Amino acid sequence: MERSGGQATINDVARLAGVSKKTVSRVINRSALLGEETRRRVEQVIAELGYVPNPQARALALRRNFLIALVHDNPNAQTVMNVQQGLLEGVAGSEFELVVRPVRRGSPTMLDDLRAFIERQRPFGVLLMPPVGDLPPVVDLCRALGCRHVRMSAVAGDPASTVASNDREAVRHAVSYLVEQGHRRIGHVAGPDGFLSAAERRAGFEEAVAAAELALPRSWIAQGSYTFESGQEAGERLLDLSPRPTAIFCANDEMAAGLVHAARARGLDVPRDLSVIGFDDTPIAAHLWPPLTTVRWPSISMARTAALKLIGGEQEVEEPSRFLSTLIRRASVAPPPAD
Amino acid sequence: MERSGGQATINDVARLAGVSKKTVSRVINRSALLGEETRRRVEQVIAELGYVPNPQARALALRRNFLIALVHDNPNAQTVMNVQQGLLEGVAGSEFELVVRPVRRGSPTMLDDLRAFIERQRPFGVLLMPPVGDLPPVVDLCRALGCRHVRMSAVAGDPASTVASNDREAVRHAVSYLVEQGHRRIGHVAGPDGFLSAAERRAGFEEAVAAAELALPRSWIAQGSYTFESGQEAGERLLDLSPRPTAIFCANDEMAAGLVHAARARGLDVPRDLSVIGFDDTPIAAHLWPPLTTVRWPSISMARTAALKLIGGEQEVEEPSRFLSTLIRRASVAPPPAD
DNA sequence: GTTCATAAGGAAACCGGTTACCCACGGGAG
DNA sequence: CTCCCGTGGGTAACCGGTTTCCTTATGAAC
Known part of the structure; x- marks a missing residue:
């Protein structure tokens, strides 16, 4: 009534x-x-x-509101959706709402926009997704504004304000899998400069290759920009080498998809002639032909934990000691050709 | 200072x-x-x-807030992201914020959850994405609660509360394109029952086939559920027919991807042996092999218009008389084999 | 010199909650 | 029989804005 x-x-x-x-x-x-x-x-x-x-009246009287802001600049829609889902799971049952605030990295007004947003809304907390959360000025801004924040990151950091996967270890594991399959010539399509994830994944790749005591000519690492096209171009460079790698680890799925296209354009069959591993487990990976072996980033559980850290006050959030990325084995990896 | x-x-x-x-x-x-x-x-x-x-104080004094809620239950991450982007473009420069509220269709508590959300937050307006916006109980709930709302829909409706694409026409156009290429045996992988978009796309398909005076055996329409796997299964049924269709229109890209996999598993080459068209232009479409011809839904501009309708008060929002979906021609369509 | 309209701005109430502070009451200790 | 304290609950101020109503000064009209 x-x-x-x-x-x-x-x-x-x-x-x-x-x-x-x-x-x-x-x-x-x-x-x-x-x-x-x-x-x-x-x-x-x-x-x-x-x-x-009335939440507004409550917010006014309590001098705090119940908004969690998701600040992101991530081109990968599925990842962003996963993070939204995780955040909402984390705040489920509480009175928090999720507001989304995309930003444009590279825009000269990005910091000012973000500052204006935080000053206006005074969100209770903000979650910084990579890659924008990897930018020190952004973190400094939050700190200066006294705005609680949690970063999702590919490397560990201050536990109070970071939930971290371990990309380096995940990549080492993925590359070891290629080694186990018998590959000795393994190449890498790296992500762009300035991305923490790209640097970590590359480091993991190099560590795994070194651990297996494999040769790694400079030319077997091609740099891309996390886009399909850049993966295609990197593929063209790597596949024209002689001898060419029999397996390639790509720093994300988009580039892996581009690489597979480049291979096909050269008449190479994946995985018979070339094994490929990607990273992220985007929908593309499962639907590519062949289905792509890839590393799944635990985005949902990381975001859930991040939400708990944000709203959880000072008490410790029970947290997996480490968020494990898992290797999803599909059909894009096989033993190397006999040649 | x-x-x-x-x-x-x-x-x-x-x-x-x-x-x-x-x-x-x-x-x-x-x-x-x-x-x-x-x-x-x-x-x-x-x-x-x-x-x-302070926005909370303002909201309290004005007895209204500045929240636009995106209510969705859409498995397609890219589409949701596009809608978020469009909404944010629409409210840019105003003081509105975007809060996201996923719901689970099929959950028995969906309506109660939604009611609780609206009663608690009293958002200034909500945008109902399909398919949840196609559910009459959801719309009735908004109306009963006196909550302004706009639905995105595949068919026209009350202009004040609907932004509509015209899926039927878009599909007619896509199927005509197959006819122009010389196809005479055209099949369809339809979406699930209860989805307005699925019904419209199917209707458009049937109209186009009838207009071209082509035969349409019942068996040339296979029903899926908008998932990759259902597309694969539908493909298995369709491709075992004799004679089998030389072209197939799928009600979304996921199913089209599944269909392409099924074709490849049968040794059929797309587009040489089979032409395929999808719907949505998800990232999968561009990255599939071959790149998928598909219909692009103008999600961003629809969402932008929806935002303007929501916040625009009573004055008319200038609006494209119709949101046109466009046919994106890629490599998955070719003339039929000679046979 | 009044009268009056108008411009400029102040005082106080109000939106719907929370909180500092106070009061009334009842029972046990001294 | 007081005193004191814990319990249950009320009063009024306050959070930071907006709005209603009112006052004052000014200049034009009569």
Whole structure:
């Protein structure tokens, strides 16, 4: 039974229950000092009226709001959606809402835009997705504004403000898998400069190759920009080499897809002539032909933990000691050709 | 120059400028009745203090907030991201924020969850993405709650609360393209029951086939569920027919990708032996081999218009008379084999 | 010299909650 | 019989804006 034309307010509840606002507020906030009898009466009136506290009024009185902002500049739609899902799982049952705030890296006004956003909304917390969270000026801005923030990152950092995967280890594992399959000539399509994830993945690649005591000519590493086209171009360079790599690890799935296209254009069969591994497990990976072996980033659980860290106050959030990326084995890897 | 430890308030500004709150409020809201001299003085103090009005306080006093909610239940991450982008473009420069609220169709508590969300937040407006916006109970709920809403839809509806593409026409056009290429045996992988888009696309398909006076055995239409796997299964059924279709229109890209896999598994070459068209232009389409001819849904501009309708009050939003989906021609269509 | 319209701006109430502070009451200790 | 304390709950101020209503100064009209 709702009053038409406008929500019931705390005053309505107080009046109908014959108590003061304060008492109603106590009921809402589960304060202890309350008679059982009174509490029941108030709760009944609340139910009858369908009363819901006004979040704006609450925010004003409490001098804090219940907004978690997702700040991102990530071209990978699926990853962003996963993070949104994880965040929402993390705040489920609480009164927090998720607002999204894309930014444009490279835009000269990015920092000013972000500052204006934070100053205006004063969100309770912000989650910084990579790659924007890898930018020190962005983190410094949050700190300067006194805005609590958590970064998702490919490397460990301050535990209070970081949830970290371990891209380097994940890549070492993926490349070891290629080695196990018998590959000795392994190439790499690296991500762009300035991306922490790209640097980590490359480092992991180089460590794994070194650990297996394989040769690594400079020319077997081609740099791309995380795009399909750049993967294609990198593929053209790598596949024209002689001898050419029998396996290539790509720093993301987009580039791996481009690489596979380049291979096909040269009449090379994947995985018979060339094994390929990507990173991210985007929808593309599963639907490519052949289905792409790739590394899955635990984006949902990382985001869930990030949400808990943001809203969890000071108490420790129980957290996996490490977010493990997992190798998803599909059909794009096989032993090298006999040649 | 900001006061450390807390934003400046309207009271601080008023005090430093030697005026009343009301006058500051007038400056903020560009009220006319103000001396040039006073306005300048206040504006200078605002700048010095870095004063930003508190949105919660504003929301409370104005009895309305500045939240636009995106309610969706769409498995296609790229489409959701496009809609987010379009919404943000539409509200750019205003003080609106975008909150996202995924729902789970099929969950028995979906309506209750949505009701709780709307009653709690009282968002200024909500955008209902398909398929959840196609559900009458959801629309009825918004109406009952007095919550302004706009649906994105594959068919026209009440102009005040609908932005509509014309899927039927877009599909007719795509199928005509197959006919022009010389195809006479054209099949269809339809979307699941209960999806407006699926019904419209199927209707468009059937209309185009009828207009070209082609035969359409029942068996040439296979129903899927918009997933890759269902596309694969549909492909298995369609491709075992004899004679089999030389071209197939799929109601979305996921299923088209599944169909292409099924074709390849049978040793069929796309497009030499089979032409395929999808719908949505997801990233998968461009990265598939061969790159998939598909229909691009104008999601960004539809969402932008939807945002304007939501925040635009009563005045008419200038709007394309129709949002045109465009046929993206890639390599998955060719003339039929000679046989 | 009045009267009156108008411009400029202030005082106070209000939006819907939370909180600092106070009061009334009842029971046990001294 | 007081005193004191814990319990249950009310009063009023406050959060930071907006709005209603009112006052004052000014200049034009009569």
